[in-house]
Amino acid sequence: MNYFWAFVVGGGICVIGQLLIDLTGLTPARILTGYVVAGVILSAVGWYAPLAEFAGCGATVPLLGFGHLLAKGVRTAIEEEGAIGILTGGLTAAAAGITTSLVCGVVCSWVGKSHDQN
Amino acid sequence: MAARRGDTLLFPTPPVVAAHAAIGGKKEGEGPLAACFDELSADNFFGQSNWEAAEKEMALRAARLCLKKAETTPDKVSLALAGDLQAQCTASSYALRELGIPFVGLFGACSTMAEALGLGAALCSAGMADGLLAMTSSHFCAAERQFRTPLSYGAVRTPTAQWTATAAGACLLRPAGEGVQLCAATFGRVQDYKIKDINNMGAAMAPAAAATLLHYLKDTGSAPADFDRIYTGDLGHVGSQLLRDLLAAEGLLLKNHVDCGCILYDAAEQTVKSGGSGPGCCASVLCGHILPRLEKGTQKRVLFIATGALMSQTTFLQKESIPAIAHLVELRSPQQKEENG
Amino acid sequence: MKMSAEEYGRRVRRVGPPSPLGRDCLWAFGVGGGICLLGEVLRGWYLTMGLDKELAGTLTSCTLVALSALLTTLGLYQKLAAKAGAGTLVPITGFANAVVSAAIEFKTEGRVLGTGAKMFIIAGPVIVYGTLAAVLYGSVYWLLQ
Numbered sequence: 001m002n003y004f005w006a007f008v009v010g011g012g013i014c015v016i017g018q019l020l021i022d023l024t025g026l027t028p029a030r031i032l033t034g035y036v037v038a039g040v041i042l043s044a045v046g047w048y049a050p051l052a053e054f055a056g057c058g059a060t061v062p063l064l065g066f067g068h069l070l071a072k073g074v075r076t077a078i079e080e081e082g083a084i085g086i087l088t089g090g091l092t093a094a095a096a097g098i099t100t101s102l103v104c105g106v107v108c109s110w111v112g113k114s115h116d117q118n
Numbered sequence: 119m120a121a122r123r124g125d126t127l128l129f130p131t132p133p134v135v136a137a138h139a140a141i142g143g144k145k146e147g148e149g150p151l152a153a154c155f156d157e158l159s160a161d162n163f164f165g166q167s168n169w170e171a172a173e174k175e176m177a178l179r180a181a182r183l184c185l186k187k188a189e190t191t192p193d194k195v196s197l198a199l200a201g202d203l204q205a206q207c208t209a210s211s212y213a214l215r216e217l218g219i220p221f222v223g224l225f226g227a228c229s230t231m232a233e234a235l236g237l238g239a240a241l242c243s244a245g246m247a248d249g250l251l252a253m254t255s256s257h258f259c260a261a262e263r264q265f266r267t268p269l270s271y272g273a274v275r276t277p278t279a280q281w282t283a284t285a286a287g288a289c290l291l292r293p294a295g296e297g298v299q300l301c302a303a304t305f306g307r308v309q310d311y312k313i314k315d316i317n318n319m320g321a322a323m324a325p326a327a328a329a330t331l332l333h334y335l336k337d338t339g340s341a342p343a344d345f346d347r348i349y350t351g352d353l354g355h356v357g358s359q360l361l362r363d364l365l366a367a368e369g370l371l372l373k374n375h376v377d378c379g380c381i382l383y384d385a386a387e388q389t390v391k392s393g394g395s396g397p398g399c400c401a402s403v404l405c406g407h408i409l410p411r412l413e414k415g416t417q418k419r420v421l422f423i424a425t426g427a428l429m430s431q432t433t434f435l436q437k438e439s440i441p442a443i444a445h446l447v448e449l450r451s452p453q454q455k456e457e458n459g
Numbered sequence: 460m461k462m463s464a465e466e467y468g469r470r471v472r473r474v475g476p477p478s479p480l481g482r483d484c485l486w487a488f489g490v491g492g493g494i495c496l497l498g499e500v501l502r503g504w505y506l507t508m509g510l511d512k513e514l515a516g517t518l519t520s521c522t523l524v525a526l527s528a529l530l531t532t533l534g535l536y537q538k539l540a541a542k543a544g545a546g547t548l549v550p551i552t553g554f555a556n557a558v559v560s561a562a563i564e565f566k567t568e569g570r571v572l573g574t575g576a577k578m579f580i581i582a583g584p585v586i587v588y589g590t591l592a593a594v595l596y597g598s599v600y601w602l603l604q
Contacts, residue, residue, distance in 0.1 A: 006496050006499035007493070010498075010550070011493075012488070013491065013549060014550070015488050015545070017487065017549040019480075020545070021544060022478035022480055023480075028553075032553070032557070032581070032582075033584045033585050033589075036585050036588065036592070040589065044596045055495075057498030058495045058499065060516060061494060061552075063551065063553070066585075067593075070590065074596060075597075075600060077597075082601075085597065085601075087594065090594065090597070091590060096521055097554075098586065100520075100521040101528075101582070104558070105561070105563075105578050108562060108563055111532065114259065114263070115534030117537060117541075118144050118145050167567070168567040269560070270531050270532075270536065271561070272541070272556055272560075273540070274541075274544045276478065277477070311464045311468070312467075313471065329460060332460065355476075356475055356476070363462075364467070367460070367461045367462045368461055
């Protein structure tokens, strides 16, 4: 059942993105940015944690989950370390994903080559 | 001697296109006009290590081939008028670095070929140039990485978006002699119908094509039916429909209209959405498809209207609307020998 | 010309072919859901290896990012995205695709100002505004504590 809901919820979140692309003509960068900020807000009001509990990766893999991760990180850091957590919490929680992306980016640029879209 | 009527330059002793060459890339070689190209490269890198160098190499090959067909050499050419989409026109500039011909870089976005032909015809007609090279190019990959997103990025193309052609076209003009005649040229005025969607260039450019065509028809007192074909450059399917709508509102029925961006690719098969675009699109269709038909005499008199969208990445991000321009040249079949004698 | 810019704008909206909404959404749902399902499978696997929940989640993200980087380098992610649309854009793999594709694309402009700087052309705003939102939320959360 976990797998089923991960698929359905994850797919559903992507469909919302697709509707934004097709109906509003928003550019990818704007949609991604919007998703992350929306994730922070949804997590702040306490709606995202239950969804993540329910759908697992269906909620955490889309970029909404990235926003949730940032918000959760800030919350935990403030509870553990006080006000400084406002500044350290978000990126600390997201560090693994961002660092992997950046390292992969540099490594792939050594071996990869621009591909034609034909 | 040339005369001017309204916005239109008339050349009573018309300069001619003495030779022409069209070069295309992989997708162009898979399209309906594949047989029209002088040279097609399955490798869009054209043997180079980056896309900008690839476009320069393609433009250079087109120029050299054109000169070879005209049985001339760079030192016998008085001037080259060339342009492309790369920032600061670098594909043309770097190609002309190799050729050493006096060079004037032009920017009219996708309208550059008609701009070059119109200016070239005026210079030839005035006796200011003997052999004159008019050339434009575009490269899908170079344009994509400059204007849109990295090539390996999974961006979505909207149905109104056009596909920048990987192609180059070059024409050698002479003041007189054998070849398709350049009888008139109309330089367009900038039109802006408040289109802001960078993925719908056809819509931004259609009013420019309509305005220039209307100016030409008024200046010369002619009607669309006087021509075998009216070719526009790169409006695509969406823009072509809009051009016909705009002209219908003026009471003109355009039955003989063909858009270069619509015939270069098979839109149903080749995932090009609304059709081809880029300075190389209409230039290669002109050199590979339109000029040969005029030479054979299957068409006698055509209009070639190339349109360009004149925004930049910066003005787009500043939410400016897209201004557009269209330049027109009138082309006629070569003078028949018996008519001369 | 006789047609006004307003009338022309209306016509443009009518003439433009609509996106095939049903097909686009189906692809987005299938591929996007599939990527999340793959994540869930990976997470399950990490959990059975005895990792705690937090670590399993983090490793899942990292694995997906690495997979996306591989497919991007091979030029395959873009081919999938041409059909899947938001299905490949919205998952974390889309974020990795944005970083890696730019890193590869602009390497011709050098390692520092090409790859290093331009990696962020799409992904940068995501990090910037995500962080900003988190800081704002954190400030409010701290004040209300």
